[in-house]
Amino acid sequence: MSTKQIIGVFDDEALLLKATQKLKSHGVNIRDIYGPSADHDLIKNLTRESKLPYLSVFTGILTILLTFAFVYYVTVIDYPLHYGGKPVFAFPSLVVVMYLLCILITGAFTTFSFLTSEKMFPGKAPRLVDPRAAIDRFYLVLERNFNPDEITEWLREEGAEEIIEKETEA
């Protein structure tokens, strides 16, 4: 599905921040912000919230159960062995392994889900709004859920350099 989007081009981060706050207060959905540097205040203004942290926590909890099951299978079911006067299911002695397994599985799963959700794969053409986004310009991508003339007016008021209307893959 392709939708039309309005893109405001800014060359100043402070102006961009002010513009995002104003547009947000008007109820415009901010789809994305492209720029050469990251800014926490800008990320907070995005309408689309990343679900990745929740997925990460969920996977983490699942992985803890998984590693417990794994250790239980290895030490109790598959190869029960008493050593050092400890019970068979002596998981604290394997806690380092379990800890690293949790990090590995959760980290790998989060990474791959990020890659899938963003449809990234080797050799994919970059989905940049404009090559200048990697150099010195900030791009504010807005959904057209308002009267486009109104949005354009607001953007111009806030000091946008240029306003582009573009069809993009959603």
Added chain:
Amino acid sequence: MDTRFKPTKKFMLIFAAMILIGLVAVIAGFVSDPARTWPNVLLNNMYFITLSMGALMFYAIQYISGSSWSALIQRIPLAAGAFLPIGFILMLLLYFGLHDIYEWSHPEITETDKLMAHKAPFLNVPFFMIRMVLYFALWVPLFFLLRSMARKEDQIGGEQWYHKSAFYAKVFIFAAVLIFSLASVDWIMTIDAHWYSTMFGFRSMITSMYYGTAIIILLIFLLKRMDFFPQLKEAHRHDLARYLFRFSIVFGYLWFMQFLIIWYANIPESTIYYTPRLHGEWKFFFYAEPIINWAIPFVVVMADDFGRKKPVLIGISALLMIGLWMSLFLQIMPGSYGSLKLGFLEIGIWIGYIGLYLIMVFLCLSGLSIVPKNHPMLDDSIHHHL
């Protein structure tokens, strides 16, 4: 905005009442059961010295790392260390109760106990007291030096006080980290003189920074309630919460590693420490300690938006205050008094010490301007954002 804190009459009355409760508890304790009272005095000394040292380490770290976000609140960690001189006097009083706390302080034990005889050149009463005096002889002057520099920065102004404080902060961090590790081994670990853990000192030092951060958070919000710090924003709370979160991880790691290595090796001379705590009447405290001190703060403060809320931070910090008490209770009591007794004596002495600690903190604060007046990074701190 009023930049000076004036302790009101109401405050002083509350603190005086707290100290009175503590005095009643101590006197009642000495009359009825001195063997139970002395370990409690040590526990509370250690508790508030831990808080003071932790807060001062926080203060020093801000100077060493050149942090600008904390300039606004820098007077709080400094004042939170004001208990140190009193702690020194109270630790010296412990001289009269050494026999009730430390097994090695009985001279006749060296005749029957070979290990104690071997350790006697280090663990004897005169040397113990000399070491105690030496530790405080390092800390207390450094604390007064840092405080006088902060005061001069307020009164005279100029950048040189910042640079001087930064230099003495570096001196202090060495004195604090190295000597506090040694001191905790001296005062706490030698209670179980047959046992030792090589990470005990490091663990106590990290613990001190952890709870130092918690008491700073509590004091900041107490002062904010009295309309100080109007500039305190979410960004500052975020940084404080990050401190708590980080130290909770380190605490959990060290707590577990000390246990894990001993549990795994299963050598009688090291398991002697954990056997009564893990299987005896201390069981509840043993399991509650990591839950209160690690699990709850870790999970709650981890959530980015939720963990930065004011009531959450206050709640977690207050919980940690109880956690530190439990942690020290578990470290001190089994080796010294031997049986689990929790009553008015324990709680009363603690309350008395809280009153004394807060009086010292607020007296120190009243001599300083709460927001540093001439701190070179103050503006940066007020406009701090993430």
